[in-house]
Amino acid sequence: MNKNFYKLVFCSLAIGGLVNSLAAIESSAIWMQKIAKIKNAPHDHNSIPNSCLSKKLRSYIKEISALHQEGILDGEFLVAKGSKVLLDLKSADVAEIAVDTIGAPQFMIGSTSKQFTAAALLKALYENMAHGESETEKTADVKRLLHLPLSHFLPEDAVIWEGVMPAWANKINLHQLLSHTSGLPNFPTLPEFHAMNSLGKQALEIPHSKAEIMKIVLKYPLNFTPGSKFSYCNTGYLLTAEVISAITGMPLSLYLKKAFFDPLGLLSTFSPETGNSVQLREFAPCFTRLIPQYSYDPACDPAILHPPFYLDDVSWVQGAGSIISTAPDLLKWNIALHLTKTILPNVLYELYITKNLNDYAYGICLFDICDGIMLYHPGRIGNYTSTLVYIPEDEITIIRLTHICIDSPTIEKEIDEWTEGLKDQIPDPIERQLIVRRKIIEKYPDIRGNFRGEEIFSILSKRITVEVK
Missing domain, CATH: 3.40.710.10 (DD-peptidase/beta-lactamase superfamily)
Structure with a gap:
């Protein structure tokens, strides 16, 4: 897969060791104040609340919905408040599998497995x-x-x-x-x-x-x-x-x-020990809903999808990225982990989400948003990408699961050239990558939805101040 596209996506999410200039670690006193605020905050499950991030969140949802209406949203996008699903959008191919089979569409979630x-x-x-x-x-x-x-x-x-x-x-x-x-x-x-x-x-x-x-x-x-x-x-x-x-x-x-999937009722979530996406879908009945993965080249024709050049066997990502899941199951996981705290005892959970270096805790990233925090992790394996987000102050879950990725030598070269050219002008590597992303979208307006919308993480964490456009 195009390594520079990989860098672009994950640099904007500040993970993978690709970015070393994140904000310094907060003092433990400030951090525990935020944790206490999460515990004591009142909640209303009816809608997105009027918090300082709601305007940006609504803008992001509007952008994703527009991509869905244009037919270029790939995969599935889900937003929930508590257990109430506010939005669940699926691309046509994913929706078709959801109709033809019993149960939700499955995706490989890559490094989101680490949590x-x-x-x-x-x-x-x-x-x-x-x-x-x-x-x-x-x-x-x-x-x-x-x-x-x-x-x-x-x-x-x-x-x-x-x-x-x-x-x-x-x-x-x-x-x-x-x-x-x-x-x-x-x-x-x-x-x-x-x-x-x-x-x-x-x-x-x-x-x-x-x-x-x-x-x-x-x-x-x-x-x-x-x-x-x-x-x-x-x-x-x-x-x-x-x-x-x-x-x-x-x-x-x-x-x-034994510890998580069965007790939580994650009936479509598995961590196979071996096999690639094609083998698992063809030979294991529990993976008949696994969405096929594709690549495309926006510099040629974004409507033409190609099968991947290689298929990752999950044996080499045990512990790091082997889980296959669905949006509804990931929502259940978020609720059990962060809201009802049925997975880890409270004191152990606080240890689990304590920041270490580079805003990383244990298998999960943390960003400051307004007066609170955002917990999330992105993942990628082959052409599958995933992001699982939880905003504790408002009990908001955001899930993005995709199965189509860019593979373009032309765009790879342009990303390299633009990134290098902006180094002196824009020292912040995350902001620089976001600007490069926008330049790519402007040049290739028909680029598919998997390349769009990632800016939410930098927007909500105050990395950039403009609204999603």
Whole structure:
């Protein structure tokens, strides 16, 4: 997939280690004031409230609705207040599957899966290893466990090491894995990963064990001293999946089903251990509603869709991006996680959403919006993209699930040139990427909806002050 488009989307969301100039971490006192405000705020479930962000949110919804009317909204877009769905728009192909099958359309959600993995680790530690009589005591012990070295959970005889445990396993802890501060190399970016077969990116189509991936990672030193910097790292979440398995005695996929999917009634949500989107849809009955993925080139004809050049096998993103879900299920997840707090005890939940470096907590990002915060995570795997947002002050959930992405050498070159040309004029990399996005949209007015609308995250977080147009 076009790597610069990937950078453009995710840089604007301030994730993936692509942006290192986010605002400094707030003091814990200010942060806890915001958390307390969330707990005590009155709520009205009837509509979008008259908060300081409502005008921008309504503008964004209007923009997305216009794309839907034009027939260029790809995938599904859902907005809810509490459990009440205010808007649920589907592109024609997605709506057709919804009509022809029983149940909601499914999408691969990529790195949005990380918030599930992080919550699973905290729950596994709390229920299986933490000592204490009260919730506060047990949470304090979870904090202690999170700062033990990785070798405490994955010793020398752990399968993932294949007899060769790295020295850094005695230095890196679980907190650093969850917060992307471990210093580990991000394995999908390593040349050896793509060289696993001669067809380059088709290496992603081949099932890979965690041990096989770790063999590649072990060839490289740490990028920095653990805990000193932020660098987005899928390797850390792959290791987290292995730790969860060691604690619970079952694969992450089964633990997620037992701990979250079944109890919450997420009947269309799964974390398969292997298979690509075509294989899963054709051979697994539970994935018959998985929407096919496509790419297109706006510089040629945005109406012509092509199948992807390669298909990601979910085996290599265990813990980092393997979940398949639906908009209704993700809404249920948001409500249980953030509103009713039925997934994690309150004190443990506060730990889960505590900012670390680069506005990243545990598997979830946090942005300031007006007088409150926005919790979210984007994801991408193949041509699927996802974003799951929760605004606690107003109990607003926003879900964007898409299955069609740009793949254009022409636009890739233009993005590079415009981004480079604006460096001196616009030092803020997020603002610079937003301006480049707008230039692309102006030049290619027929560009499909998956490229539009991402500005909400920077608008609501006060990264830019203009309304969506």
